[in-house]
Amino acid sequence: MIPSRNKKVQESYTIQCHIVFVFCISFIFSSVLNAKDEIGFDDFPISPINAELKIGNYFAEKDYLIQDLYFFDKVNFSNRLDRPGEHKYMEMIWISPRLLSRWLGYIQRKENLSDLELKHRWNMLSEYCESKLLFVVQNVSFPYKAKMSFDINRPADSLLNKKLTYSLLYNKETLRPVVKDLEAWKFRKEERMSDFQWWLYQPFSLAISPKNMSEKKQPMFQLGDKYVWWSLLEFDVKGSKNRKKYIKMEIDGFGTKRKLYFYSNPKKYLGLKVPSFLQPFQKENCKK
Secondary structure (H helix, E strand, C coil): CHHHHHHHHHHHHHHHHHHHHHHHHHHHHHHHCCCCCCCCCCCCCCCCCHHHHHHHHHHHHCCCCHHHHCHHHEEECCCCCCCCCCCCCCEEEECCHHHHHHHHHHHHHHHCCCHHHHHHHHHHHHHHHCCEEEEEEEEEECCECCCCCCCCCECCCCCHHHHCEEEEEECCEEECCEEEEEEEEEECCHHHHHHCCHHHHCCCHHHHCCHHHCCCCCCCCCCCCEEEEEEEEEEECCCCCCCCCEEEEEEECCCCCEEEEEECCHHHHHCCCCCCCCCCCHHHHCEC
């Protein structure tokens, strides 16, 4: 038992070091290249953000995974106390101009895209993303196995996704999204969730899909006692101006509201004082 435990500790330490390195590299690039700091939530730039584009280039050169580019645009919104086993997998990704710039920078270097092709892809994104805030949300439900005598076993909630509602506090208004269901799977092992590639389900998928990740990986059989759902949230912010440093997303349906915070420029407003590199801003983003 002790060797296996030590192995897990070593693996955890390796992952932490990897994520710390990734974050520091992104910070250095954005600082050195003078990133455009004052990008509002309702601004979609006419061209990719240069500093973020260079980060994507660098990650492609070093053979990182494209999923390593999420940084602060991905937030976990469950916690270990009231949803044990699920807290690592309940997550939301903001499809922000910064993320899209890093994403295209990665593809540009991997596939040797010309400047003209890069501009064409960005124009495709601009046509759809202008005046919108887009989020991909992953919800899961696991069976609960009692660990105490007073606990009871509970099966996974197959209808959880239908019970959740979302609202965005934006410019002193409460906005409701158009929710588009992307996929729903039933599975046994958590590793299966990594097969889902959200970019292939977007209206602008041709602009952001790498050639080697352009086919949907769907399970042949829907077997298991766990459920996962993916949805696209679209908020229309046309005509609104929000110059605050963050926006707040609220998720209701768990019994208590989840509050998530997304920052227009996390490096500027939050600096390097991150409480946990494994789950960035877990404490701040899981406030009840």
